[in-house]
Amino acid sequence: MTARTGLMVMWASILTAMLFSLAAVIAAGAGAQTLSLVGKIVVIDPGHGGNDFGATNRTYGLEEKEQNLDVAYKLRELLYREGAAAVYMTRGGDLSNPGGAKDPGDDFYADDANPSNTQRAEAANSVKVNGKGADILVSIHMNGSTNPDVDYTTTLFGKWRKDKESAYAIFGDNVNPPRINPPTYGLRTLSAVNGKGSSWGTIATRDPYSYASGVLLKSNMPATIAETVFITNNEEGKRLAAGWTGKPVQYDPNNGRQQQIAESLKTGVEDYLATH
Ligand SMILES: [Zn+2]
Numbered sequence: 001m002t003a004r005t006g007l008m009v010m011w012a013s014i015l016t017a018m019l020f021s022l023a024a025v026i027a028a029g030a031g032a033q034t035l036s037l038v039g040k041i042v043v044i045d046p047g048h049g050g051n052d053f054g055a056t057n058r059t060y061g062l063e064e065k066e067q068n069l070d071v072a073y074k075l076r077e078l079l080y081r082e083g084a085a086a087v088y089m090t091r092g093g094d095l096s097n098p099g100g101a102k103d104p105g106d107d108f109y110a111d112d113a114n115p116s117n118t119q120r121a122e123a124a125n126s127v128k129v130n131g132k133g134a135d136i137l138v139s140i141h142m143n144g145s146t147n148p149d150v151d152y153t154t155t156l157f158g159k160w161r162k163d164k165e166s167a168y169a170i171f172g173d174n175v176n177p178p179r180i181n182p183p184t185y186g187l188r189t190l191s192a193v194n195g196k197g198s199s200w201g202t203i204a205t206r207d208p209y210s211y212a213s214g215v216l217l218k219s220n221m222p223a224t225i226a227e228t229v230f231i232t233n234n235e236e237g238k239r240l241a242a243g244w245t246g247k248p249v250q251y252d253p254n255n256g257r258q259q260q261i262a263e264s265l266k267t268g269v270e271d272y273l274a275t276h
Pocket residue numbers: 047048054055064140141142143
């Protein structure tokens with residue numbers, strides 16, 4: 001080996017090592033978990049249940065309690081995929097028995113139970129993983145109106161200091177100006193379905209507002225009620241019905257409206273937990 005070929009061999013091995021490390025970075029990026037969710041503990045509260053159907057869409061045979069639960073299961077899976085340490089549901093938890101009585105796989109109450117607001121908050125407060133409580137509580141709802149044309153998204157907060165920032169993050173905006181336009185995370189990224197959304201094609205909005213719910217006021221962690229979409233809206237009803245299998249599922253290969261809602265909630269949770 002001459003000095004010259006020796007140098008070339010050295011350069012070749014350096015180049016090979018560089019390529020390998022570049023490939024490793026690319027591979028890590030492809031399968032990387034979002035740092036903000038790694039190790040985080042999330043409680044999801046599917047609104048209503050049991051005899052309390054929530055809002056309904058009679059045209060499409062939809063009950064809010066079922067749709068909330070479906071979105072909750074989808075959100076849980078998305079959060080786990082992004083590295084959350086633990087995700088609890090105030091009702092449900094065992095998808096092998098959706099709608100059934102409480103079984104050992106359910107986190108707190110059965111899928112179709114209707115715990116009180118206090119019981120939901122207490123369930124969230126009781127979560128402890130390695131001595132650490134839940135980082136955030138997201139209560140999932142769909143709104144209702146007697147006017148089938150109405151559709152917008154919003155979130156509610158209870159205590160300003162505890163809840164307001166999480167409510168805005170899940171809504172998809174800053175608490176203070178500048179507003180984020182077009183939206184990049186949270187419920188505001190949902191597509192408009194009735195042609196009356198924003199100029200960039202996303203759902204109409206109502207700014208987050210204060211609401212005295214026991215779920216929000218009695219929980220210890222930042223908590224938000226997400227009024228995701230109007231189940232009573234004609235076009236939302238059509239889309240929700242198209243994505244509804246009759247039972248909650250964790251992942252919707254058709255990327256239905258429920259999956260979209262879960263994705264938008266996931267990005268809002270992610271945004272909040274990245275800075276809290
Ligand atoms: Zn509701």
